[in-house]
Amino acid sequence: MSLFHLLLVAILQGLTEFLPVSSSAHLILLPSLTGMEDQGLAIDVAVHVGTLFAVVLYFRSDVALALRGIPRLLRGRTDTPGAKLAFLLGVATIPVVIAGFILAVTGLEERMRSIAVIGWTMLIFGVVLYWADQKGAEVRETGDWTLRDAVIMGLWQAVALIPGTSRSGATITGARLLGYRRPDAARLSMLMSIPTIVASGALLGIRVAHEGDWSMMRDASIAAAFAFVSALLALTLMMRLLQSVSFTPYVIYRVILGVVLLMIAYG
Template sequence: MSTVEVIILAIIQGLTEFLPISSSAHLILPSAVFGWQDQGIVFDVAVHVGTLLAVMLYFRHDIGQLTLGWVHSLSGKHSMESKLAWWVILATIPAGLAGLLAAKADVVDTLLRSPWIIAFTTIVFGFALWWADATAKQQQSMDTLSWKQALFIGVAQALSIVPGTSRSGITMTAAMLIGLDKVSAARFSFLLSIPIIVLSGGYQASKLLSEPERFDVTGIALGMGLSFICALVCIHFFLKIISRMGMFPFVVYRLLLGVGLIIFLGWFAG
């Protein structure tokens, strides 16, 4: 990868990982549009580590409380924090299983990375995000989640194995549909991203151990650093934007992206 490709892809990953617009779609599109080679497993792991460090730093206080509450719950001392920690674990299981099955069947790389599929899912789940934002009764805080609601969000998260769906987008959509307010939906989605990024990054890292490859240390460090900075800034401003404007700007972006991609693909297909 050239330095320009590293910079562009790292910025894309950092800015889109936690926005409801699909980071996987944005990472696939440059290769489809510009003919770039696939960035490879090493780079994917590096930029995901960068975004993981960003969300853990931003929510370090919440993570500390949830971890402490979870540890106390093992000895029978339950609290609001311990309950929420267990709900995060519960909501991670469906996506973890879906990701494992998809990886074993190799359906994502062989069947689902098509730009046409990305265009379709970008539009469809953009409308779903708009529907949830416009019609759902968003009165519930994250602290009042039940296990059934957490599981519902987790099942929705499993759909994010399809590029263009957006992990953060589908989890926020599901959270708003069951009554969470916008900020609580976003915060739960961010917390839910931590174990799923750890699992997916760990799986990719295990593939590296079994299939070692040479890589550019400087490029990897640059990608990780840029994705970390961009993700940290993105989380901060995203929470401010949705508290004032809701999800509508991201719905508009998704629809424009999907339609633009269809026009682009149709132009070249013709």
């Protein structure tokens, strides 16, 4: 795997993982539209690890709060902010774990990896994000997160397993419809990504171990490092822009890309 290809995959994953434009769709489209070879499971694991480190570093205070709450949660108590956050993050992760298992067992996961599917989901869920962003009130903050909200946003996250939907885009859509301010909607979405990335990364890691593909450790390390840097930059920029800008720029990008992909798929 060439260094250029490696850096392209890492930077593409890092830039799109936390933006509401679907990182998985871009990684599927890269070999489909350019003719490049698929990067393989080892690189997929590496870039996931890189983006995981980025979001943990950026939201380190929230992560530390949740970690401190886990011992109390294990005793069946959710009466502290940390225990409550850890509990709600766990609840929000359940739907995507169940849906992901079903897709993997039935084989639907592979059948949905097409340019046509990604084109439609880019377009449709881009419009839905715009509608939710314009319609949603801005009256709630991260501390207002409830069990009901976690379940609803968890279901949105499960829907995002359809390629092109965007995990962050779907969960932000759910949060905006629930009335969360844009920065808080993004913050909850990013925190929800941590257990989800851990789960998906662990699954990929098991598959890599099963296949015995350990020959790409150097490439994987490079990919993880560049994915970390690009993810941290993208995350920092988006969180700053959300203080004054809506999600409309991302919607415009999604609609344009969706239309182009549909033209390619049906043209």
